[in-house]
Amino acid sequence: MTTTVIPPAVRPSAGPAHRDGNVLRWLGAYTASMIGDNVFYIALSWAAVRSGTPSQAGLVMAVSAVPRALLMLGGGVVADRFGPRRVVIGSDAVRCAAVLTVAALLFVAHPGLWLLALLAVVFGIVDAVFMPAVGALPARVTGRDQLARVQGLRGLAVRFANVVGAPLGGLGVALGGSATAFALAGLLIAVSVPLLISVRMRETPPDGGANTANTANTANTATAPVEAVGPVEDPDGAPVRGDASGPHARVPDAEDRAAAVPERPATAWRDLRDGLRYIRGHRVLAPLIVTIALGDLGFVGPLNVGLALLADRRGWGASGMGLVVAAFGAGAGAAALLLAWRGTLPRAGSAGAAALLGGSVAIGALAQVPGVGAAVGVALAIGLLAGLSGALCGALLQTQSDPAYLGRVTAVAGIVSLGLAPLSMPLTAAAVGWWGTGPVFAGSAVVCGLGGVVALAVRDLRRAELPR
Template identity: 95%
Template structure:
């Protein structure tokens, strides 16, 4: 006989997410943390440039990506085992302490590049658990029918942090150098901690989807811990199996769950899910085709077209405005019909616009194309993120977010040096066209898989 943990009752919905004080406290914490991140990277880059050669500064800026990519799968396990809220609070506390410590050291001495590199590594390690937990947290603070709206609100917070964070970092550097900028970043991250502590967690049942528990994994509801962590009496974790004898004797755990077993179960869960598996492939292809051209490729394109730094800034601003408009649309509407098909169509349209960007001669036309890219790619990304949230069983959401994050933050950035080298060999037109094909393949996958094409957001 196999017994399954019964999930606790779900609290009644608190109304639309943009009017829910609980969601707004979470959003305030997330926004403060993201602004702090932007200020931190401005401070880190400035301090690295002042302390070493350009190549050494580049190494310091890139070194955090290594532990983040290597440890993120484990970070997803940590988020699911201990609860996303607890992990995010701990991560922000560690990041705040590390940044403020470096700020204090820089105020009294100049330790050199080794301290900056160490700080970057610490941030990379903490990000490996922070990012999956951040991705899993929205499902614990609002109902499933509000997750799409929350995804739009989160997108607006990211855009706001990008716009505000860089000038704040520059102001900190101008007023007191890197030490002041680091102190400002630490204080902004610190603001998120009390806000997160005040956020109430929902007791969310598993997603009502037939594909949430593939063969070999018996899903159970999230336990009653207020942080969404495994109940302390359940030694086997969030998806354990408990067996009893046929004669009615007491049930005993078959095997205690381990982190490695949790990781394997999470990967098997994703692989067996008829929506999540192709959705992550779609996200991966979209990011691989998008990151290179819209980062290093755009700078090289502006240089070859003679647009100058101001022209490139206008193009980047237009892209940000388009992406912000897409996030605002989803935050306002709360859902869109036929989300799977709409996301695929937006990704296909965005891929066409990416290819067209390399063909326009003037800044004005480039601004228009960039606005279209931001709107279409932003809409596709927001819909894919919302589907990722709503299709995942909450007990696996940290691991699902970790797999998607490895693609976006680990594999996609690798395309940037390849894009730069390819443009040097073949020019901007062919490389942007090739990137557009890769991005468009993500839309083709989404349309080709019936369950993803027909996927809907809760209403």
């Protein structure tokens, strides 16, 4: 008799995410926290510059990246073990307390760089837990059919925070120095805590509906008869009950199950190994993370360090570079708005790959345009295509992952974006000095394009769809 495994049905949401008060409370909390982050980094950079040399200020700004990169995998385990909502609330509370404490100290004294470095390290440690939990939270806030729309709303929140946060931080510094800016950052982060407490968590099925894209005829599985259920295994492959497919099959009792599965402590290390094994064996997530890694490695260098060097060599000036950066942000915002409005796009895997390939071509073209006007147009296309690809990849990451593993999945993707991709910035600067902007931008375009090639070459990722 054929063994049939019935996945859980996808439960639709009560309404569109942008009209769901629960989602909007989460979005408000996320936006307030992100604006607070932007204000915090303005305050930190200003305080570091005023307290030490430029090299010391640069060290203070960079020191938070080390614990963030080293501890993020562990942060994913923490998010999955204790629940993303609890972890995000705790993380924001710790960040708020740390920033307000430093603000109070700066109001009464001038403790120097050591306090700023300590604050940066604390932020890096907390971010290692906060970021995976933030990535895992939307799956508990709304239904799978709305996760793509939530990803678009989240992208809009990030763009809004970037636009509003820096001027607010500058205003705080102008009104009362770094202490006032730190206090403003702490208050903004504090706003997120009661909003998060008011957010209701949805119950998710044991596997969250993940992997259903690889199972045929899942739309009507809620009413389909079950012919038989085969042996069930734990994450390490140990059987937990016998085959129940025979006519005289006996339902195993608790004693049978206890004898079949030796008790092993659920350690954090085992949880981490299980998460990495889950990603490695997943037919969509594994190539998707490779695609994200290649895309970020190709985009980050040229659009950060490379653009400044290109503007300097072409004589565009700071204002010209600002226009190009603004065009990129506008394009990325438009892509996020499109996904938030539509909620889904057909053939998401193929569409994300095509957008990534188109964006890679635009990156190579940016180094060839002579004037600011043409550069603004190309940057707008890069932002639109890169934003669309990033939003679709993020939505697929959310919808394809089992919620029980989503913190660890987000952590691995975060390490790629926050740990590996920034390494391309000093390499890009050095390469431009050796070979010029044209070859370096072309090489970055090739790396980025490889991400699109991987997505198109892997059948399951190419055919991946977002829930409707």
